Amino acid sequence: MNLPENLKYTKDHEWVRIEGDVAYVGITDFAQSELGDIVYVDIDTVDKDINQEDVFGTVEAVKTVSDLFSPLSGTVLEFNDKLEGSPELVNSDPYGDGWIIKMSISDNSQTADLLSAEAYRELIGQ
Numbered sequence: 001m002n003l004p005e006n007l008k009y010t011k012d013h014e015w016v017r018i019e020g021d022v023a024y025v026g027i028t029d030f031a032q033s034e035l036g037d038i039v040y041v042d043i044d045t046v047d048k049d050i051n052q053e054d055v056f057g058t059v060e061a062v063k064t065v066s067d068l069f070s071p072l073s074g075t076v077l078e079f080n081d082k083l084e085g086s087p088e089l090v091n092s093d094p095y096g097d098g099w100i101i102k103m104s105i106s107d108n109s110q111t112a113d114l115l116s117a118e119a120y121r122e123l124i125g126q
Contacts (some may be wrong), residue, residue, distance in 0.1 A: 001126045004095055008114035011123060012053075012069040015095065016114060018105070022074055026099040027059060027090060035061040038090045041102060043068075043079040050076060052110050053059050055123040056101060059090065068100065072110045078102040 003009075008016040017024040032038065043057035050056050054111035055067045055075060080099050082089055089098040105111070115123065 001032050001121070002095070003121055003126070005117045007095065007117065008071070008111065009117065009120035009123075010069065010071045010114060010125065011124045013124075014069060014071050016071045016111075017095075017099075018111060021105050021108070022077070022097045023074070023103050025068075025071060025101050025103060026094055027055075027068070028120070029094050030092045030126070031066075032094050032098075035059065035064065035066060037062045038087045041080075041087050041090065041100060043076070045076045045101075046079050048076055049106075050103075052107075052113070058102040059100075060087075070103070071114060072103065072105050072107070074104040074106045076101050076103050085092075 013028045040060040045056045050070045052073045054070045057068045057071045
């Protein structure tokens with residue numbers, strides 16, 4: 001199971017890469033493997049303010065649709081447009097080209113609520 005140490009994680013299986021006051025968000029390697037082949041990513045929150053734990057979109061796999069929960073409060077700045085034509089990037093490269101949104105961070109103190117790679121590994125029993 002690939003869990004980069006430089007990322008933060010949520011109990012809902014999102015990962016967060018923080019760069020200054022901007023966060024890149026995607027789903028974890030564990031989440032994509034549980035969902036199976038991802039066929040569509042639906043994000044309708046670009047340019048909208050969202051709160052921590054709000055649903056910011058969905059990921060559709062062959063078998064199911066799963067909500068995506070925001071790890072932090074802020075404004076959704078960008079949707080990864082590579083996923084429009086290649087949603088399978090979430091499966092093949094969840095921490096790289098498969099990132100889902102870029103968002104501003106409105107409350108840096110919320111980053112303390114995020115899990116380390118070690119804590120997330122314990123959560124999923126790895």
